Amino acid sequence: MQSSLFHAVERLLPRVQTPSRYIGDELHAVKKCWDEVDVRFALAYPDLYDVGMSHLGTQVLYHLVNDRPDSLSERVFAPAEDMESLLREEDIPLFSLESRRPVTDFDLLGITLQYEMTYTNVLNLLSLARIPLRSEDRDDQHPFVLAGGPCAFNAEPLAPFFDLVCLGDGEDLLPQVIETYRRWREEGCPGGRDGFLRRIGRHRGMYIPEFFRPAYDADGELAGVQQVEGERSEIVKAVSRLDECPFPTRPVVPYTATVHDRASVEIFRGCTQGCRFCLAGMVYRPVRERTPDQVVNLCRDTIANTGYSEVSLASLSSTDHSGIQEVMQRLGTEFSDARVSISLPSLRVDDFSVEIAEAVKEVRDTGITLAPEAGTQRMRDVINKRVSEDDYVRALRAAFSAGCDTVKLYFMVGLPTETDDDVRGIARLVRLAHDVYRENPGSGRALQAHLSVACFIPKPHTPFQWEPQLGVDEFQRRIELLRGELPRRGLKFNWHDPEMSFLEGALARGDRTLADIVERAWRGGCRFDGWTEHFQPEKWYEAFSACGVDPDCFVTRERLREEILPWTHLHPGLSEKFLWDERERAYAGLTTEDCRRGECTDCGVCPNIGASCEAAAPLRSEDENE
Amino acid sequence: MSERIRCQLTVGDRVRWLSHLEFLRTVFRAVRRAGIPVRYSEGYNPHPQISFATARPVGLSSDAEFVDLQLLRRVRVGDLEEHLDAALPRGFSLLRAAEVPAAAESLNSAINAARYSFEMPRESPGVWRAAAREFCARRSCEVERQRWNKPNRIVDIRPHVYGLDVSVTGDGVRLIADMALGGENNVRPEELLRALRALGPEGEESEHPLYEVQMHRLAMYRREDGREIEPWDLT
Numbered sequence: 082m083q084s085s086l087f088h089a090v091e092r093l094l095p096r097v098q099t100p101s102r103y104i105g106d107e108l109h110a111v112k113k114c115w116d117e118v119d120v121r122f123a124l125a126y127p128d129l130y131d132v133g134m135s136h137l138g139t140q141v142l143y144h145l146v147n148d149r150p151d152s153l154s155e156r157v158f159a160p161a162e163d164m165e166s167l168l169r170e171e172d173i174p175l176f177s178l179e180s181r182r183p184v185t186d187f188d189l190l191g192i193t194l195q196y197e198m199t200y201t202n203v204l205n206l207l208s209l210a211r212i213p214l215r216s217e218d219r220d221d222q223h224p225f226v227l228a229g230g231p232c233a234f235n236a237e238p239l240a241p242f243f244d245l246v247c248l249g250d251g252e253d254l255l256p257q258v259i260e261t262y263r264r265w266r267e268e269g270c271p272g273g274r275d276g277f278l279r280r281i282g283r284h285r286g287m288y289i290p291e292f293f294r295p296a297y298d299a300d301g302e303l304a305g306v307q308q309v310e311g312e313r314s315e316i317v318k319a320v321s322r323l324d325e326c327p328f329p330t331r332p333v334v335p336y337t338a339t340v341h342d343r344a345s346v347e348i349f350r351g352c353t354q355g356c357r358f359c360l361a362g363m364v365y366r367p368v369r370e371r372t373p374d375q376v377v378n379l380c381r382d383t384i385a386n387t388g389y390s391e392v393s394l395a396s397l398s399s400t401d402h403s404g405i406q407e408v409m410q411r412l413g414t415e416f417s418d419a420r421v422s423i424s425l426p427s428l429r430v431d432d433f434s435v436e437i438a439e440a441v442k443e444v445r446d447t448g449i450t451l452a453p454e455a456g457t458q459r460m461r462d463v464i465n466k467r468v469s470e471d472d473y474v475r476a477l478r479a480a481f482s483a484g485c486d487t488v489k490l491y492f493m494v495g496l497p498t499e500t501d502d503d504v505r506g507i508a509r510l511v512r513l514a515h516d517v518y519r520e521n522p523g524s525g526r527a528l529q530a531h532l533s534v535a536c537f538i539p540k541p542h543t544p545f546q547w548e549p550q551l552g553v554d555e556f557q558r559r560i561e562l563l564r565g566e567l568p569r570r571g572l573k574f575n576w577h578d579p580e581m582s583f584l585e586g587a588l589a590r591g592d593r594t595l596a597d598i599v600e601r602a603w604r605g606g607c608r609f610d611g612w613t614e615h616f617q618p619e620k621w622y623e624a625f626s627a628c629g630v631d632p633d634c635f636v637t638r639e640r641l642r643e644e645i646l647p648w649t650h651l652h653p654g655l656s657e658k659f660l661w662d663e664r665e666r667a668y669a670g671l672t673t674e675d676c677r678r679g680e681c682t683d684c685g686v687c688p689n690i691g692a693s694c695e696a697a698a699p700l701r702s703e704d705e706n707e
Numbered sequence: 708m709s710e711r712i713r714c715q716l717t718v719g720d721r722v723r724w725l726s727h728l729e730f731l732r733t734v735f736r737a738v739r740r741a742g743i744p745v746r747y748s749e750g751y752n753p754h755p756q757i758s759f760a761t762a763r764p765v766g767l768s769s770d771a772e773f774v775d776l777q778l779l780r781r782v783r784v785g786d787l788e789e790h791l792d793a794a795l796p797r798g799f800s801l802l803r804a805a806e807v808p809a810a811a812e813s814l815n816s817a818i819n820a821a822r823y824s825f826e827m828p829r830e831s832p833g834v835w836r837a838a839a840r841e842f843c844a845r846r847s848c849e850v851e852r853q854r855w856n857k858p859n860r861i862v863d864i865r866p867h868v869y870g871l872d873v874s875v876t877g878d879g880v881r882l883i884a885d886m887a888l889g890g891e892n893n894v895r896p897e898e899l900l901r902a903l904r905a906l907g908p909e910g911e912e913s914e915h916p917l918y919e920v921q922m923h924r925l926a927m928y929r930r931e932d933g934r935e936i937e938p939w940d941l942t
Contacts, residue, residue, distance in 0.1 A: 095766050095918035100724035108736075108796040334736065334796075336722070336729045388736030388794075420747065 086181045089173050097163045101336040102130035105156070105178025108334040109386070111144070112179045113153040119263045120152035122255075123177055123187040123224065127194075127202035128609070130158040134333065135341035137395055138193060138230070142251045144329035152259050155179040155187070156333075159202045160209070162608070162615075168209060175209035184210035188262060190224040191255070192243075194232035197588035198581065198611030200239060201603040207242065214600065216244045216291055221270075225277065227258065233288075234318075234364050235541040235648040237306075238588050238595035240290035244278060248651060249286040249318035250350070252326040257284050275310075282311040286319035293650060295593050303592055306650045317652040320692050323350050323369035330382035334389075343391035343424065344383045348376050348408070352397035353675050353694065354429075355682065356454070357465045357667055358493070360540035361397055363660075364653035366686040367694040368677060373404040377411045384421055391422045399425045401677075403696040431472040448487025448529070449480035455496060456506025463498055463667045467674075473510065477517045486522075487529045488514050494559045494576075495537040495551040497667060504559050507534070508566035515571060530572045534560065536582035540589050541648045542655060544663035549639040550586040553579045580618040584610065586636040592647035595635075598624045656685030710778040711809050712787060713938060715802040718769040722798035727762035733796065734759075734774055741794035743787060746777040760814040760927060760938075761889035767896060769924035771821070773814050773938050775807070805939055817941045820869065820930040821888040823896050826921040828879040835880045838906040839871040850898045850905075864902060867892040869930065888927060896922045 094100040106112075115121070124143055126133025133139055139156070146154035155177035160168060168175065174183040184190055190212070192203055204214055212226065213219050219226075228236055229247040236246040247254040258281060265277045272279065282289045292311040298304040308314040328347065349370040352362040371379070380392050394408070402408065412423050430451050453473055455461045461468060477488065492507045511532055518528040536556050539548040551559075556579035567574055588595065601624035602610075609615035625632050640646065642661060659682065666673060676682045677694055687693045718730070725733065735755055738745055747753040756777035763769060784804050792801035811817070827835070842848055848865040867887035874881045882903075886894040900917055929936040 092919070094724050099726075100765065101726065101729050104721055104724050106721045106797055336725050336733060338729075338732070385740070388739035390739065420753070 086173060086176045086183065089171070090176060090181050093164065093167045093171070093173070096167060098161060099131075099337055102158070102161070103164065103178065104336070105181065107336055109331040110156075110179055110333050111147040111153070112155075113147060115153070115180060115182075118151055118153045119266070120189065120259050121187045122146050122152055122154045122259065123157050123184050123190045124154050125157040125184075125190060125192045125206055126159070127192055127199040127206055128159050128196075128611075129161055130335070131337060131339045133158045134335045134339045136193070136195065137345050137347060138195075138251060140329050140332040140345075141326075141347075142191070142255055143333070144331070145252060145255060145327060146259065148327065149256070149259065151263060155182070157184055157190075157206065157210075159199075159206060159609070165205070165209065165608075174211050175206060185212060185223060187224045188266075189227060189258065191227040191229060194228050194230040194236070194239070196611060197232055197238075197585045199609075200588055200599050201607040201610055203239060203242065204600060204603040205608055208603075215241045217241070219244070219274070221274070225262070225274070229254065231360055231364055232589075234360075234651050234653055235589065235591075236288065236290065236651070237295075237593045237647045238591040238599060240293075240593050241596045243290055244274070245281060246288040246290060247286055248288060248316055248653070250321045250326075253319045253321040254284075254286050257281070257287075279311055282313065284319075285317060288316040288651060295647070303645045303647060305645055306647070308650075315650045315652055317690060318364070318654060320367075320369070320690055322695060323347070324371050324375060324695065328371075328379055330379055331386045332383065334387050341393065343393050344380075344387050344389040345393045345395045346376060346379045346383060347371070347396060348394045348399060348402050348405075349396045351694075352401065353677050353682075354398055354401065354467075355465050355663070355673050355675060357463075357544040357663055358454075358496070358537060358540070359397075360543055363542050363655055365397065366654065366684065367692055368401075369692075369695045370402060370404075373407045373411065376402075376404075376408050377415060380412055380423075381415055384416070384419070390420055391424055393424045393426055395426060398429055400429050401675075403677075430468040430476050448485050448489060449476070450489040450491070451476060452491035453510060454491065454493055455499075455503060456492060456508070456510055457503045459670060460496060460499060460503040460506065462670045462672050464496055465663070465667070465672050467672050470510075470513075474513065474517055477514055478521065481518055481521050486518075486526050487531070488518075489531040489533065490514065491533050491535070493535050493537045494563065495556055497537075497545060497548050499559075501559075501562060504563050505566050507532075507563055508568075511572060512568055515568060527571055532567070532572060532574045534563065534574070534576040536577050536579050538582055538586045538589060541646065542653050542660070544660045544667060546590070546646065546660065547640040547642065547644075547664065550583070550636045551579075552633075552637050553583050556582065578613065578616070581611070581613075581616055583632070583636055584618065584621055587632045590647070591635045594628070594630055597628050598630060601627060652689070654686035654689040656683070656689070659684045710781050711807050711811070712776045712778060712782075712784065712804050713807045713814075714774045714776065714791065714804045715938070716769075716772045716774060716795070717800045717802055718763065718767075718772055719798040719800075720768055722796070723766055723768040726765050727759075730763065730772070731757075731759060733799065737791060737794040737796070737799075738776065741787075741790040743776065743791060744779040744782065746779050758814060760818050761893065763924070764895060764897070764922075766918075767823075767922045767924055770802070771924050771927045773818065773927055775814055803939075807939070808942055811942055814938070815889060817929055818927050818938060819888055819890065819892070820885060820928055820935070821924055822883065822885050822926040822928075823899075824923045824925055825882040825884070825896070825900060826876065826879070826923070827882070827915070828876075828919075830880045830915060832873060832875045832880050834907045834909075835882060835903065836873045838903040839873050839882070841906045842868070842903055843871060848902050848906075850902045852895075852898065862898075864894045864898055867894045868899060883925070887930075 143154050146152050207214050212223050225244045227245045228243045233246050261281045278289045281287050293306050294309050295306045296304045351365040351368040454466045539545040560576050602621050605620040607620050746756040758775045760773045788804045847863045849861050849863050851859045852862045870885040872883040
């Protein structure tokens with residue numbers, strides 16, 4: 082075991098930008114005694130510290146492991162370019178922040194897969210840590226390399242690089258990994274590395290890629306993903322009851338300003354709104370809420386322990402919490418004189434009320450953020466975004482009368498069945514925002530509108546998983562079409578790079594053949610592909626052609642229902658029939674109600690994983706809401 | 708009538724890599740955690756009324772960072788010391804707090820000098836003594852000042868360096884320097900080192916890179932007619 086790299090790293094700090102990213106001794110960072118625990122877990126986020134420290138899941142798992150007497154957890158992030166060059170020049174291995182030990186000193190290395198465009202960073206982390214990239218090349222002196230997070234539900238493009246992929250809630254999965262590992266080692270590591278993998282593979286949600294092998298038919302099409310070892314032929318995710326899960330009220334408080342520079346409390350997990358494009362809305366089901374009491378207590382404690390002046394009530398759709406009004410009211414009283422503001426990310430257009438506009442200081446400070454996602458009612462029906470133009474106007478009026486003069490709008494182009502009229506509809510809604518503002522220009526200043534347009538990328542495990550993604554040129558054309566229709570003044574317009582979206586599409590719905598391409602692109606120098614200034618599409622195209630793989634086969638090709646999808650053996654619990662029916666309903670322009678307000682939609686999750694939606698209070702139906 | 712408390716904070720080795728802005732945020736949050744009734748500015752976007760002396764360069768540890776807190780009401784200074792020190796993250800500490808007159812000049816304009824130490828392992832005391840003597844004998848000594856987003860500029864730091872002392876340590880040299888702080892005369896610690904290096908036999912090309920020098924702020928004070936006034940005694 083190597084000793085701490087403390088001084089070696091210290092000598093690098095004067096030579097890098099934002100050295101505070103690497104000091105690792107922030108408020109509430111935990112540094113446990115190395116020799117007093119059985120299991121040492123390195124928790125890695127494959128992006129910069131500034132991004133990774135804004136990820137709530139990282140904070141949750143970090144403290145979950147450190148709260149166990151038998152284990153410790155230390156954080157690892159992707160070093161920025163300047164730090165990476167110094168590490169390579171001075172031959173220093175990638176280190177954990179807390180005790181600055183080489184990652185290879187740890188027993189387990191967990192890497193979260195939040196976003197496909199971090200995949201080359203995953204390889205870069207392994208390389209900087211001096212861990213063989215491929216699972217098959219690792220031996221007893223290397224940590225087991227684990228993945229988790231939403232992208233784990235199609236881990237195939239990275240399958241050869243992971244020993245173990247965990248599907249489901251980390252609160253449930255990680256303790257099982259730690260306990261199984263500890264017992265396996267106490268028994269003298271029976272069966273070697275495979276012995277541990279076989280043992281952990283008996284648990285639900287544990288996917289061991291080397292135990293499965295994709296088979297291809299004569300035409301090179303995927304014929305199946307076969308189980309070659311272990312006991313499970315398909316991997317069903319594991320979930321926990323959120324109201325019984327610990328939540329860290331002493332999160333690590335970064336010194337440097339991170340992407341989300343505030344306290345965050347997860348008020349529920351899962352979402353049953355049923356937006357047909359949304360990966361998170363599908364794979365995190367069912368909905369599990371914390372009670373209003375828990376939420377208020379967690380907010381109070383976190384604010385007291387951190388000194389943050391803002392707390393965000395995090396979830397996929399925060400106004401959907403069954404007790405949100407009670408929570409907002411109680412927090413308003415709780416923090417009335419402590420100068421704490423409350424923010425609600427992912428506000429729903431149809432639920433945005435004057436009360437919320439007034440309670441959420443953010444609306445006054447930084448403006449209202451709305452995500453109608455599509456420009457016409459027809460298009461919104463197709464994607465099951467059940468908001469009307471009236472809802473939109475009402476939300477804007479509420480915000481403007483609360484004094485807001487900035488609006489951020491999120492839309493997508495390239496949705497299934499989209500026509501040029503649907504694209505023009507986006508411009509119409511932008512102009513409508515200006516019109517509504519003119520009726521009631523609260524502050525007297527001109528309205529500032531920000532329009533953000535993403536290219537629609539079909540994701541696995543969603544009703545659109547069979548859809549073709551638009552090609553780069555067609556995305557460009559639609560974005561240009563939209564641009565021509567937009568008001569010239571009072572608007573900032575930005576859109577996702579269609580080339581980046583093309584690659585994201587390939588990685589999202591690719592199979593194991595992409596692993597060689599990811600490795601090749603990384604060897605060619607690709608890093609931080611999600612960052613415009615680092616993205617090098619030509620390197621990726623080179624990698625695809627060098628490996629003889631046509632990316633269009635994964636991206637722009639429509640898939641057939643009878644086709645074997647690369648993620649067919651990985652189950653978030655949804656039934657295939659539900660996804661296909663939802664796709665048919667999309668084409669028929671039919672919406673599907675939230676199962677928490679209306680009938681069960683037979684998505685399959687509750688019976689398949691043996692759980693159910695845990696609302697703290699019954700929800701009103703959508704009719705009662707009006 | 709507001710209460711104004713002046714605090715002296717230390718910045719330790721591991722956290723000396725914080726930027727000035729990161730340090731401010733650290734203090735804001737510690738003050739909130741400590742429950743100190745700090746006053747906020749009026750207006751649309753209220754700010755806590757906490758003011759600092761001149762920005763500390765990244766990498767400089769310090770025994771003397773000064774902060775003024777404007778409070779809503781009187782508090783016992785002993786309680787404030789205890790609570791704020793406990794609320795500071797590892798690596799920072801509160802050395803002392805004291806009430807100062809509400810009308811006292813701001814830290815930023817009142818304090819105009821600081822004392823630094825530079826620890827230079829493996830370097831030769833003779834060389835540094837000679838360089839310091841040479842520096843003090845000169846009327847001017849120019850260095851190139853690096854400026855953010857602007858072209859470099861040549862500045863004369865000699866008039867703004869008030870005292871130099873070279874001593875021998877177990878493994879090298881310790882330099883103590885008194886220099887101007889803040890405003891137009893400000894001398895950056897690293898500029899003094901470059902100036903002294905340039906006067907030595909090896910010139911600026913030394914085998915020991917400058918980033919290996921451990922720089923530390925020992926004190927901040929007001930220099931007035933050759934006298935030194937401590938921050939506590941400023942009115």
